[in-house]
Amino acid sequence: MTALDSVSANTHLQRSAEDLLENLAHPVLLVGEDGKVEYANIAGQACLGGWILGLCFQDLFPDHLETLSISTLAREPFVLVSRTHIRFRALIGSVTRGAVLLSLFPDTSQAPALSSEGDELTGLLKRRDMNDRLDQVLSANSNSVAVHCLDLDRFKVVNDTLGHGVGDLLLRKVADRLRTACRKEDHIARVGGDEFIVVQTSVADAKDAERLASRLVDLIGRTYVLSGHTVNIGVSIGVALGEGCVVGRDLLRNGDLALYEAKRAGRGRFRVFEPGMDAALRERRELEIELRRALALKQFEVHYQPFVDLSSDRVIGFEALVRWNHPTRGRISPADFIPLAEETGLINKIGEWVLRTACTTAAGWADDLTVAVNISPVQFKADTLVDSIVSALGQAGLPPHRLEIEITESALLDNTDSVLRTLHALRNLGVQISMDDFGTGYSSLSYLQKFPFHKIKIDRSFVQSAEAGSDSEAILRAIAGLGVSLGMAITAEGVETIEQLERIRSEHCTYVQGYFTGRPVPADRINSFLSP
C-alpha cells in the first residue's frame, strides 16, 4: 500500500492533505495535458496574479517558449520567469499521463536584478547588471574568468525577410541555447539587438574558454525551425581571458577587439584576444583616419598603364591605377590601402573619384583610345553604380564605348543575379566589361558563361612563370583558347621581358600589358606613348 493509497482511503486525511497543499508557502501548480492550469494553491495564485485557473502555462511564463513537458522533464531543476517578473526555480513531477505538477521556489539570489531589469525578450541580464557581475567575479579571482563577446551573423537578414516576430523568436532560442551551453554560475547578457556577452567563471585554463567558445559557435550555428521557417545564422565570438585583469571594462574591450578579428577572419568563428591585436587595430584605425583625410585633401592620383594590341603593336588604351601620395609616409601601395577602403566602405568614394578623373582624362585623348577602370565588389553592392558611371561619362563627354570596367570574380560571388543585372545595364550602355585577374580566384568557368565579357585578363602569375613546356604555359594556352572560342579578347598581364612577349604572341593572346610595354605614368606623360 503506497502512501497515496492510504491517503485516499481516509477522507479526513485527504482533506488535510489538500489543506496542506493549499497552504504551502511556495507555489504549486497542476498543468493539464492541454497546457492549461488546472490547479494553483494560494501562494501560486498570489505570485502569479490572482485567478489563473484555465490560463495557459505559456501565458503565465511568457519567456518559456517550449511546451512545458518537453523541455523540462529532461533537465531539472530549471528556471522560470513569470509574467509578473518573478524568477523561480522549478521542480516538476508527473501526476497522470500528460499532466504535470510544478513546484516553484522564488529564486531570490538573482531576483532583484532580473525581476526589474532583465532583458524582457530573452530573460537574460542587461549590460549594467552584467558589468556588476563581471566586476564581482574579477575581484574574487580574475584568473578563473573569461569574457565572450558574441555578435550574430546574418541576423538582420532574418529580421528583414521574415519579420520582427520571427527575429524575436530567434533571439529567444539563441538565449536558450546559450543557457544550455553555459554553466549556471556563468552570466549571460544581451547587450544589443543581436549582441550577447557571456561571463564564464571557473575557467581553469585557456582551453576551457576555447572549448565553450567553440561549442557556442557550433550550437548557435545549428539550424533553427521557427514558426515553420528554417533559419540559419552564425555567430562570431571574441574571447578575452581574465589573467590578472581586474577591471571589467578592459576585459570587455579586449573581447571586442578579438570579436573584430573573428569577423574579419570571415565570421562564424571565435578568436582569443592577443596583445598584438590592440596595436594592429590602432594602426588600422590611424590608416582609416588618414585615408579619409587623403580623400578630402585629394592626395590620390591616377596613373595610366598602356595596353597594346598584339596584331598592330599599337597602344589602344590605358588602365587607370590609383596612387596614394602620403605627405610623410610617401607612396602607399594600393595593396595596403584598398582592402581597408573596402572594409570601411571608403572605396565607394575613392572609386567614384578615380572613375570621374579617368573619364575626364580620357576625354582628352585621341578618339580611338579606351580607358579601363577597376570597380571593387563593394561598389557593386551600392545601388548607385550605374548612375555614377552614366554621370561620369556625361560630365567628361566620353562616349561609353571608350570606357572599360574591370571586375574581379569576387564581385560575382555574392548576389550574382543583381551584379549580372548591373553588368548587363552597363553593357547595354555600350561600356566594355572585362574580367580581371582571371586564374587566381575560383576561376569558375560558369562566370564566363553567365556573362559575355568583352575581355579576359590573365593574371600576371601565369605570364611570368610561363616557361616553355610548363604548367603555366599550358594554362595560358587553355585560357587563350577559351577566349577565342567564347569570342572574348584576352589580355596577358605582367609582361616584363621580350621573351615573355614573344611567348604571349605565340599563344594567341589579343592584348598585352606590363612593364615591358609600358609602366604606369601620370596623366601628363601619356603623350610619350602615343608619339614615340
Place this chain on the structure above:
Amino acid sequence: MSEPLYQLVYYSRNAIRGDETAFAKAIAAILTASRRNNPLVGITGALLFNAGCFAQVLEGSLDAVEATFERIQQDERHGDVSLLALEPIAARSFSNWAMGFVGHSRENADRFAAIGLDSGFDPERLGGQRIHEILRELVIQEEVVAA
C-alpha cells in the same frame, strides 16, 4: 487533435564519444527520454541510428515538432544536423514513436535488436515515402563512413 500535422526529417552525425558500452548506454537513455517526452506532446515517428549517425522522422503539431527539434539541436550527442524536410502532412506515417538500428554491422544489429522489438520499430514502415527511403540510404552510407 485538429491542429495541422507537420513532418520534420533530419539526420545528424553521431557525436557520442566513448566505447561500445557508452554508446549502448546513450542509446538506451535516448529511448527512455523520448518515450517519456514524445507521447506527452503527440510526437510520433522513428529514429534510425548506427555508429555513424542518427536520422529521425518527427510527426506532430508544428509547435511540438519545433520544440522537439530545438531540444535535439541543443543536444551534444548530435553533430552536424542536416534538416532534410519540414512540411505539412495529411496523415501520420507512424502510429507511435520508435527507434531501431539500421546498418550492416552484424554486431550492432544483434546488440540493438531488443530496442527495435521493444519500441515497435518496423523498418518496412520507412518505405512508404520517398523521403523516408532517402533517409534510410543516408543512414547506411554514414555507417560506412564512420567505420
